[in-house]
Amino acid sequence: MFRSAAILILTASLGLPLAASAAASQADYQTAYQQALAVHKKAGTLDNQWTTTGKVLKAAQAAAKQGDYDKAATLAGKAKTLAQLAVDQAQTQKQTWKKAVVR
Amino acid sequence: MHKRVAMAAAVVIGVLSTGTAANASPQQDLQAFRNYFKTRFPDVAFDDYVNGPYALDKSLRAQWKSIMEFPPYAFALDEGKKLFHTPFKNGKTYADCFENGGVGVRQNYPYFDKKSGQIVTLELAINQCREKNGEKPLQYKKGKMAALSAYMSYMSRGKRFDIKVPDDPRALAAYRKGKEYFYSRHGQLGFSCASCHVQEAGKKVRAQLLAPALGIVASFPIYRSKWGSMGTLDRRFGGCNRNVRAKPFKAQSETYRDLEYFLTYMSNGLPVAGPGSRP
Numbered sequence: 538m539f540r541s542a543a544i545l546i547l548t549a550s551l552g553l554p555l556a557a558s559a560a561a562s563q564a565d566y567q568t569a570y571q572q573a574l575a576v577h578k579k580a581g582t583l584d585n586q587w588t589t590t591g592k593v594l595k596a597a598q599a600a601a602k603q604g605d606y607d608k609a610a611t612l613a614g615k616a617k618t619l620a621q622l623a624v625d626q627a628q629t630q631k632q633t634w635k636k637a638v639v640r
Numbered sequence: 641m642h643k644r645v646a647m648a649a650a651v652v653i654g655v656l657s658t659g660t661a662a663n664a665s666p667q668q669d670l671q672a673f674r675n676y677f678k679t680r681f682p683d684v685a686f687d688d689y690v691n692g693p694y695a696l697d698k699s700l701r702a703q704w705k706s707i708m709e710f711p712p713y714a715f716a717l718d719e720g721k722k723l724f725h726t727p728f729k730n731g732k733t734y735a736d737c738f739e740n741g742g743v744g745v746r747q748n749y750p751y752f753d754k755k756s757g758q759i760v761t762l763e764l765a766i767n768q769c770r771e772k773n774g775e776k777p778l779q780y781k782k783g784k785m786a787a788l789s790a791y792m793s794y795m796s797r798g799k800r801f802d803i804k805v806p807d808d809p810r811a812l813a814a815y816r817k818g819k820e821y822f823y824s825r826h827g828q829l830g831f832s833c834a835s836c837h838v839q840e841a842g843k844k845v846r847a848q849l850l851a852p853a854l855g856i857v858a859s860f861p862i863y864r865s866k867w868g869s870m871g872t873l874d875r876r877f878g879g880c881n882r883n884v885r886a887k888p889f890k891a892q893s894e895t896y897r898d899l900e901y902f903l904t905y906m907s908n909g910l911p912v913a914g915p916g917s918r919p
Contacts, residue, residue, distance in 0.1 A: 584821075584895060586887035587828045619828070626825065634824040635662035637834055639669075639676045 561610035566601050569613035570594070576620035583627035590619040666805045666815055666905055673906050677854045681842065689855030690913035696842050697849055704917065713790055713863040713915040716870045720791025723784055728773040734788070737769035746796030746912045750901045751804065752811035759814050759897040763789055763872055780891035781878070786861045786870035793861065793914030801858065801912065803905040818902030821895055822853075827886030833899070836880075848919065857904050859916025866919065873900055 561569075573594060580586045597612035664672070677689065681696065688695040694704045724734050724742065735741040739748075749762040760768070766788055767777040778785040805815045825832045836845065837853035844850065861872045877896050878888035889895045 581887075584889075585826055588882060588885045588887050589828045591887065622828075626830065630824040630826075634820055634832070637823045637832065637839075638661035638664070638819070639672045639834075639838060640661035640664070 561606045563601070563606050566597070566606045566609040566613060569610045569617065570597055570601075573597070573613045573617035573620055576617055576624060580620050580623040580627065583624060585623050585627035585630075587619055587623045590616050590623060593619060666812075669819065670906060670908060673854060676838070677841075677852055681852070686909075687911060689852060689907075690858035690910050690916075692851035692856060692859065692916070692918065693849040696852070700849060700919075707917055711863075712865075712917050713861075713870060716787045716790045716861075716863065716915065717794055719784070720787035720789070720794075723788050724791050728770070728775050730773050732773050734766065734769055737765070737772065738792075742792055743795045744799050746793045746914065747799040747801045748803070750897060750904060752806055752808065752814060752901070754806070754808065757810045758894070759901045761873075761892065761897055761900055762792060763874070764892055764897070766792075780872060781875035782867075782869055782871050786872050786875075789861045789872055790870060790915035793912055796912045797914075798911050801904060801907045801910055803901070803908055805905065814898045814901055815905065817895070818898035818900070821899050822902055827881065827884035829884040831884040833880065833903075853903065853906065855907050855910045857900065858907050858910050859913045859918070861914060862916040862918045864918050870915070 573590075577586060577590050577594065580590070593612055593616040597609045597616060600606075600612060601609035661672070674686075677684070678686075684695050691701075691704075694701040727733050735743075738745055746762060749765065750759045752758075753760045763780050763785055766785065767780075770777055778788075805811050822833045825835065834853065836850045837856060841850050841852040857873060860876070861870050862876070863870050864876075867875075872891075874891035874896055877899065878891070881888040
């Protein structure tokens with residue numbers, strides 16, 4: 538009995554924060570979206586925005602419009618990753634392009 | 641010990657040669673570019689590079705020759721001729737804006753303009769002419785602009801490209817920016833212009849045979865079967881960017897003009913062959 542109650546309490550204490558983090562709010566989405574947009578803009582200053590990032594950002598906006606903030610926040614996170622990869626690519630290419638020059 | 645010294649020397653030479661190629665003069669780049677393609681495709685005559693994929697594949701060439709019995713750009717040429725000779729509202733024409741009345745000038749574009757410090761392409765010069773004469777600029781990618789550019793290229797056919805990088809640090813900077821863009825990988829797929837048109841030239845991406853970068857600009861503007869219409873280099877650059885999932889730049893952006901400057905310099909000595917026809 539005591540053991541069952543302990544397991545129940547433990548499960549509940551683990552489950553609550555999990556449930557809270559699983560359901561993204563509008564605020565969560567907006568934060569994630571703004572972060573992704575900032576990195577995407579940085580890629581733009583490096584002349585290297587990816588079309589894929591723009592599409593995923595639009596999809597995030599569309600999901601948010603439908604009230605699906607879970608999906609919207611996930612897509613915004615994906616867009617941020619893509620944008621960061623574009624930034625990394627541009628920064629790496631500042632040096633590596635030289636290796637490709639015909640000589 | 642000797643082995644270590646030799647290895648260190650090899651690393652130093654490697655680093656130096658990388659730096660040298662990146663900072664090579666335009667003349668050195670041109671020579672290296674020509675040598676690369678001569679070695680890569682020893683059976684292709686120098687002038688034949690203006691024909692892009694048709695210089696490399698007999699079957700494609702045969703199809704192209706059949707198509708050219710009734711060139712698909714013929715309508716654009718007629719339209720371009722009419723536009724070129726139609727006076728603006730102030731009575732002047734395009735011929736008043738260009739050297740030699742605009743005939744036989746294509747081979748000198750793009751050029752570095754000392755006054756503005758910018759690269760001026762033929763299409764930009766066409767719009768500058770319009771604005772100077774009180775007309776609205778045309779859109780750069782297709783339509784009337786492609787028709788005018790096609791007619792002016794046609795009137796310059798056979799003239800050999802003679803792009804100059806004058807002794808001006810701004811001109812050299814524009815050339816180098818174009819060169820850096822050409823060799824830098826972009827987009828989610830991580831391709832550079834050179835990936836397709838230098839390293840993989842002559843190979844296929846799905847059904848498309850990749851044209852060599854040498855002479856690739858000489859036939860522009862082109863009628864492209866995929867488009868079903870004419871297009872300028874701006875249109876093609878944008879398409880290439882989208883293909884590798886990189887966001888295209890605006891038509892006639894500094895990036896595209898610098899890229900055209902570098903690429904056309906690499907085609908120096910080849911004859912103007914525009915307008916062209918491509919799959």
